[in-house]
Amino acid sequence: MKHFLRVLTQFFVFLYCKCLWRGLKFVARKFSGRCELQRICYNNKHGARRTLKIESSLRYSKNELLQSALSTHPDKVEKTVDDIMALKKINPDTNPQLGISLQASLLQIVGYRTLVARVEKLRREPYDCENAEHEEMLMKLWKELRPDTPLTSRISKQWCEIGFQGSDPKTDFRGMGLLGLHNLLYFAEHDKTTALQMLHDSLQPKHKSAHGRQSEANKAEWVQRNLEKAIGYSFAIVGINITDLAYSLLVSGALKTHLYNVAPELPALQHFQQTFCYLMQEFQRFWIEEDPSDIMEFNRVRSKFHRKILRQLKNPDAALCPHFSASDLHLVNL
Numbered sequence: 001m002k003h004f005l006r007v008l009t010q011f012f013v014f015l016y017c018k019c020l021w022r023g024l025k026f027v028a029r030k031f032s033g034r035c036e037l038q039r040i041c042y043n044n045k046h047g048a049r050r051t052l053k054i055e056s057s058l059r060y061s062k063n064e065l066l067q068s069a070l071s072t073h074p075d076k077v078e079k080t081v082d083d084i085m086a087l088k089k090i091n092p093d094t095n096p097q098l099g100i101s102l103q104a105s106l107l108q109i110v111g112y113r114t115l116v117a118r119v120e121k122l123r124r125e126p127y128d129c130e131n132a133e134h135e136e137m138l139m140k141l142w143k144e145l146r147p148d149t150p151l152t153s154r155i156s157k158q159w160c161e162i163g164f165q166g167s168d169p170k171t172d173f174r175g176m177g178l179l180g181l182h183n184l185l186y187f188a189e190h191d192k193t194t195a196l197q198m199l200h201d202s203l204q205p206k207h208k209s210a211h212g213r214q215s216e217a218n219k220a221e222w223v224q225r226n227l228e229k230a231i232g233y234s235f236a237i238v239g240i241n242i243t244d245l246a247y248s249l250l251v252s253g254a255l256k257t258h259l260y261n262v263a264p265e266l267p268a269l270q271h272f273q274q275t276f277c278y279l280m281q282e283f284q285r286f287w288i289e290e291d292p293s294d295i296m297e298f299n300r301v302r303s304k305f306h307r308k309i310l311r312q313l314k315n316p317d318a319a320l321c322p323h324f325s326a327s328d329l330h331l332v333n334l
Contacts, residue, residue: 035088041101048260049316051105058109063087070109074266077106104265111266112259116251118269122179123247127170129154137181138169144188145199145235162199163235172240179247180240186273187239187280194277198284199235233287233295241298242283245306246276254313261319278320279309 036057044050058066065087072080081103085092092099128134135154142151145162152158155167164172173180188195249255250272258275259267286305292298312318 035090037084037088037102038090038095038098041098041105046101046104046264047317048257050101051108051260052256052316054102054105055109069106071113072106072110074107074110074114077103077110081106107265108260108263108267111263111268112256115259115267115269115272119179119247119250119272122182123177125178127173127178127181129168129170134178134181137185141181141185141188144185144192145195159236160234161203163202163233163237163239165234165237169236172237176240176243176247180243183243183246183273183276184236184239187277190273191277194281198280201284202233202235202238233298238283239280241302242279243276245302245309246272246279248306249309249313254310257313257316257318258320261317275320282309282320 037054040050040053040057044053055070058069061067065083069080069084081099082092084102085095085099090098127138139151142159142162146158149158149161157167159167159169166172246255255272255275259271263271283302283305286308287301290297290301290304292301309320312320
């Protein structure tokens, strides 16, 4: 029965897309005197509401020019808009705002695709300890997070102090490649106060109030026992995990809502990195609220947090506003 209902639903969706939808478009154009792109631009405010509808309209169009507009080069967006206006027989002199709106949305669409490619390239590039630039970034990360503590050697247990698993951080970057290092360093540099506070909090015993009841003789024993009951995670490892979460949101297209609302035109790597910073802070708050018993619950909490963010992004007006002072982006239409 369920299979039959699923097939029936798919049939009606197909019927709507192939027949009814195109018929409605034809009727709407006859009555309004405007094509679908005009109606979208005039009836929706700038941002995700408009750009997502324009993207859908272009993708499902029968016209090759309109379909190919989604993959045009950013430098050719202006010419592509002119070609679309000519195809639709729209006079740019009497409809100047349409061209501006189409260009802004098209820049967001092709910019998102370019951003995905750039992020993917960083993710696929492995950390190379023989690469001077890679090593310089790693050393800079240490200095930002441990400004008063010199690193005794390149291979050192000291890396565990900022949340790496072993003596050589390069092994922890395998999953996300250079992308994880880029994000961690961006957070440490552009919102140093918050990053240092999060690092400090991650190392603190979870049940601080019990400390006052300990005698001096038992203090060392208490500290050792409760270090395992710290806030519950390793800063750098969580940063790499949240990088993976942000990456999955980006490549799945879920992050379009946010980026189309905060990037007036081309979404850039900086927008992605600021989103990462926001997710880091929100995850820490979420982790504390969930109050897991130990680190073994990390995957459960992370999955629940992921679902929460996905629900937020389903709202076309959603914007994951980065709540940190270093943000120099101007959020629009929030």
